[in-house]
Amino acid sequence: MIEVKNVSKKYKRKQVLKDMSFTAEKGQITCLIGINGAGKTTIMKSIMALTPIDRGEILIDGKKISKDAYEKITYIPDRLTMSPNYTIAQSFEFMADFYKVWNEQRATELLAFFQLDPNDKISSLSKGNTAKVNLLLGLALDVDYILMDEPFSGIDIFSREQIANVFTSHLIENRGVIITTHEINDIEHLIDKAVLIGDGRVLREMNVEEMRETEGKSVVDVMREVYVG
């Protein structure tokens, strides 16, 4: 389980995260929802120790993040993290070189799934294909937790469909996923838990299925209540 406990962070003069707390369980898809600037990316980076926090604590399976934890959790940011001069095949070699949990078979499977050419240079890829490579590099790691930041942002409808299909496949099964988005429609039917964020705080944390069953409300209904009032 990923536990975010009372995390606060100030950036310049702005309080980006204010005493934020939530959990994300293994085997579930947790969606962080909020408008741009709500603190979604910051909390993802904080979990991965890519930005420092001022107060609070973040635990992954009860432990603070360490170098070994990067074989257990991965982050797929909304930008490419591989040298643009590499081909897709070279980026596979890089990952295999550094990660014990790199799953070459799964990487090849994903390559076919996304219809990508391993000889293509990363810098020559379209935005949609770049997003797919990014996703591929994360998903081909046999990790317990995957953090995805805006995987649908700025890409064409067909690529979105392909990426959305990943969530219903065995690629995600039994893993804990935290995904951020401000376009909930693409994945509303896929998520287990929604964490509504606004102004650096958790405004609402809910089990989507439970909410639907007990109160008959969809995520969008609750978002309307929380954000519109």
Add this chain to the structure above:
Amino acid sequence: MNHYIKLVNFEVKRFSKLYLSLIIAVVAAQIIGAIVTSSFYVSNAETTMVRDQMTVSDYILTYGAYSLQNFLFSEYFFLSVIFAAALLMIYVFFIWYRDWLGKSSVIYRLLMLPTARRNVYFAKLTTILLFVFGLTAMQIILLEVVNQITQRIVPDQLWMDESIIYIYSTELLDLLYPQSPLLFVFYYVIGITAVAVIFTSILFERSYHLKGIFLAFIYCVISVGIVMVPVIVQIITNYFYTNEIYLLVTGFSVLTTALAIYLADYLLKRKINV
């Protein structure tokens, strides 16, 4: 250790094309320079000897024979060395900033590798050192090539052979290849310290942004201060021999490098911001 070597390999590969271009440029500039300076000398000597009805001995007595020194004091040699040094100096900054500000944010990947983050720092530092040593080693071979080319252009009567020790005591070469082991260690330790301090300053800036520039400045001043302690003591007391000063400054530089590594490790672990 394994990850560190792989990271060095990664960094070296990333700069290899530009580095190879730099080597080609330096080699071309110096070979062209050797041909131009020696040909100019020979043609000038021939014209002068005919015009002034001088013998070769008269000419050498008046204008001097041609030696490798003529090339070493030419702009072809000087500018090519300065150009290579300047490019490497720029790369000291570029090696970090390209990971943040390039087309892709490679720094995300580097910081999420299952290895101690200080390995990223060490790998970049090692890469810079490898490039520096590579260039200085290449320059030794290149000087011999230049020597051979020049000897073929300049007639024997106008050529003056010089000892290696004499050639390498020329200003710029003496800086690149100090003949005293103490000075050699001194220059290269100072160089390593300078790169380590610049790297840590960059990490201050990357961790604290605008405030980081101020912190980096203060940190640089303190680092220079530590390295200069023996020199300041010497100015006040005039107590040490010159060689002792070199030794002490080398020792204080090692301390400064250790501090730079400690701070970089702390910043990469606790304060870095991507």
